[in-house]
Amino acid sequence: MDGSSSRKAQEVNEETYRREVDERARNIVEHAAQRPAFGMWDAHAPLMLDLHADRVTDAIRQGLETRTSGPAGRRTGGPFHILPCMALLARWSDRISEEGVEIVKDFMTKGVIDRGNTENHWLMYYTGNLLAAERWPDAEMWNGLSSAAMRAEATRWILGIIDRTARCGHHEYDSPQYHIEHMVSMILLADHANDPHTRRQARQVLDLFVADMALEHFYGTWAGGHSREGYRENTWTRTGTSPVLHYLYFGGEAFDPRYHTHGFGLIAATAHYRPPALFADMAWDRSTPYVVRKTKAPRTLYRCVERDPDPVRKYTYMSRSFALGTTQTGLPGQYGGPIDLVSWDLSWRGPRNQAKIVCNHPYRHADRFSAFLVPYPQHAGRLIATGKPYLQWSDRLFGASPYERLMQHEGTAIAAYQIPADDETPFVNLFLPKGTAYVEQGGWLMGDMGDFYTALYPVGPYTWHEIREANNSSIMVVGEGDQIDGWLLRIETRLPGLILEAVEASDVASFEDFRVRRAALQPDLSRWVEAGRIAIETIVGHRLEMFYDGPHRIDEKVIDYAAYPLYDAPGVEAKLYTGKMTFSRGDEKAELDFRVDPSAPLLPMRVIG
Numbered sequence: 359m360d361g362s363s364s365r366k367a368q369e370v371n372e373e374t375y376r377r378e379v380d381e382r383a384r385n386i387v388e389h390a391a392q393r394p395a396f397g398m399w400d401a402h403a404p405l406m407l408d409l410h411a412d413r414v415t416d417a418i419r420q421g422l423e424t425r426t427s428g429p430a431g432r433r434t435g436g437p438f439h440i441l442p443c444m445a446l447l448a449r450w451s452d453r454i455s456e457e458g459v460e461i462v463k464d465f466m467t468k469g470v471i472d473r474g475n476t477e478n479h480w481l482m483y484y485t486g487n488l489l490a491a492e493r494w495p496d497a498e499m500w501n502g503l504s505s506a507a508m509r510a511e512a513t514r515w516i517l518g519i520i521d522r523t524a525r526c527g528h529h530e531y532d533s534p535q536y537h538i539e540h541m542v543s544m545i546l547l548a549d550h551a552n553d554p555h556t557r558r559q560a561r562q563v564l565d566l567f568v569a570d571m572a573l574e575h576f577y578g579t580w581a582g583g584h585s586r587e588g589y590r591e592n593t594w595t596r597t598g599t600s601p602v603l604h605y606l607y608f609g610g611e612a613f614d615p616r617y618h619t620h621g622f623g624l625i626a627a628t629a630h631y632r633p634p635a636l637f638a639d640m641a642w643d644r645s646t647p648y649v650v651r652k653t654k655a656p657r658t659l660y661r662c663v664e665r666d667p668d669p670v671r672k673y674t675y676m677s678r679s680f681a682l683g684t685t686q687t688g689l690p691g692q693y694g695g696p697i698d699l700v701s702w703d704l705s706w707r708g709p710r711n712q713a714k715i716v717c718n719h720p721y722r723h724a725d726r727f728s729a730f731l732v733p734y735p736q737h738a739g740r741l742i743a744t745g746k747p748y749l750q751w752s753d754r755l756f757g758a759s760p761y762e763r764l765m766q767h768e769g770t771a772i773a774a775y776q777i778p779a780d781d782e783t784p785f786v787n788l789f790l791p792k793g794t795a796y797v798e799q800g801g802w803l804m805g806d807m808g809d810f811y812t813a814l815y816p817v818g819p820y821t822w823h824e825i826r827e828a829n830n831s832s833i834m835v836v837g838e839g840d841q842i843d844g845w846l847l848r849i850e851t852r853l854p855g856l857i858l859e860a861v862e863a864s865d866v867a868s869f870e871d872f873r874v875r876r877a878a879l880q881p882d883l884s885r886w887v888e889a890g891r892i893a894i895e896t897i898v899g900h901r902l903e904m905f906y907d908g909p910h911r912i913d914e915k916v917i918d919y920a921a922y923p924l925y926d927a928p929g930v931e932a933k934l935y936t937g938k939m940t941f942s943r944g945d946e947k948a949e950l951d952f953r954v955d956p957s958a959p960l961l962p963m964r965v966i967g
Contacts, residue, residue: 366475371946375635382606383627385613386685386725390624398442398477398620399423399621402628413459417445433465436472437479440486441543445625448489448550466490469500477530477965478539481519485543487837488512492552513556520963523566524952525935526922527654529963533586534569534579534598541567541603542625549630561631562950568607568633569941569948571600573650573680573927575676578604579705580609582650582674582683587700589826590748592756593789593842595713606635607633608641631787636946639708640929643943645966647677647862649768651926653934656688658963662725671919675768679756679809679829680706680860684766684773686919692760693725697742697749699758704860708806711843715812717788719759719775722750752782753825753846755789765910765917770896773902774855774886775815784816786854788816789825790846800877806869810862814875815894817855817883818934820847857894858880865898872897 390403425431547560602623656667668688724739826839890906932939937954
């Protein structure tokens with residue numbers, strides 16, 4: 359195919375892809391518009407269909423009705439008020455009543471506004487304030503700043519965080535729960551910001567965010583490790599709010615309103631922004647297994663540690679029937695473990711609670727919460743237990759542990775822990791779905807998942823428990839536990855570990871053949887207690903060797919995590935600190951250049967979480 363034919367084919371592909379995205383957007387919008395009531399997030403659906411315009415003013419009024427105390431109370435709110443009200447004005451100003459516009463103006467110019475304390479909060483805050491400052495250029499903003507001053511402050515932070523992401527990776531990385539909040543903020547900037555440079559940079563980082571999802575897209579959801587999984591959903595097949603974006607941008611599955619109509623997604627569905635078709639092709643290419651390596655920015659720590667974190671390094675093996683991902687979190691010190699991080703899991707296709715394997719040391723300490731959150735150590739433990747009691751539960755299945763070490767090669771991973779004597783939870787919780795029958799053989803627990811097989815070797819004595827929790831009942835669950843429902847293996851020792859191998863069924867003769875071959879290759883634990891060393895040979899002949907506080911080796915070669923680029927996967931070239939990335943597949947190519955200055959200081963990340 360010559361160059362002109364290639365370009366023409368790509369243009370046709372883009373046109374077809376955009377039409378398909380618009381069709382999926384219509385599915386989302388039409389279903390959302392059927393809701394009997396809607397708020398500011400949902401109002402995009404009836405506005406797009408030119409329905410219920412009279413009720414949109416009520417949604418704005420109700421969404422911004424909270425006021426400060428006293429007879430002269432002012433409207434008050436935070437990022438989750440700022441973004442949706444300004445999103446409505448930016449996208450649908452010709453369909454919103456004068457009263458609705460005045461309510462939003464009153465809030466943005468006279469209100470009492472909270473900036474929040476995490477990266478997505480600050481991004482929503484600055485995005486809304488920038489759009490407001492541009493809309494009312496002669497007004498004094500809510501905090502007494504002129505519109506020009508607010509515009510300058512918001513632009514500085516927004517461009518700074520884009521520059522930081524392009525150079526050293528996303529700070530609040532790969533979150534099924536919070537990625538969409540970054541996406542919709544940048545969508546509003548790409549579609550509606552006045553400044554051409556801001557629009558360009560927002561458009562580029564949007565493409566990068568979609569590529570990020572595509573690289574670890576697994577049948578409608580996001581595989582691999584996640585900085586913020588969100589609450590207790592990490593045993594689910596689909597978690598968080600991101601499935602609406604996977605459906606909208608990648609397709610490949612039937613519309614399901616349970617996962618594809620979240621209010622955040624309506625901003626994306628009704629937007630002008632559409633990513634390159636290439637990313638959808640990348641997301642669904644399962645012709646051969648492949649490895650994804652990523653570098654992400656260090657997590658911000660608030661207090662309680664003596665040094666800054668190292669960059670995060672992710673490794674995800676994307677196979678045809680399963681995805682296995684592990685993370686080098688780079689976290690320093692005993693208290694440097696974020697409360698909602700999911701450092702690793704094995705995922706496959708299946709119903710909720712029936713297609714995940716994950717383990718966790720449920721580390722808990724007041725200083726751990728205080729390292730990431732605002733409260734002081736003397737208050738953090740009680741405050742966390744009051745608002746989110748499950749963060750203190752001993753059967754928790756998510757959240758980083760300072761005592762966890764991970765390594766991986768393709769479908770094999772090692773998780774090792776050295777828990778000190780004074781820790782409150784001297785064990786590891788391993789979650790296994792009930793829908794699989796597990797066969798014990800030579801110390802291994804073998805499972806036939808249909809399209810692939812798994813083998814797990816718990817390091818240390820363990821006991822079987824049932825873990826079940828319904829969404830609104832943490833005391834008694836009579837029927838199915840929709841929140842959590844599975845087996846919990848508790849590995850009860852201060853030196854627990856887990857070795858896991860997953861193999862495609864088509865790569866071995868049978869499940870029996872897999873069991874025999876796997877059981878014949880016993881892990882080498884002879885120096886685990888004295889030297890912190892675990893070694894294992896995979897059934898295809900690779901050898902993994904991990905020292906708890908030392909090198910990780912694959913076939914005698916030390917893994918150099920510091921050599922990870924920004925992104926590494928088939929068809930991807932993205933070096934750290936350059937702000938340049940190329941994504942290609944066949945004749946399709948997407949090139950991003952953020953025009954960064956590598957010598958310029960990075961925007962300080964002062965948000966927490």
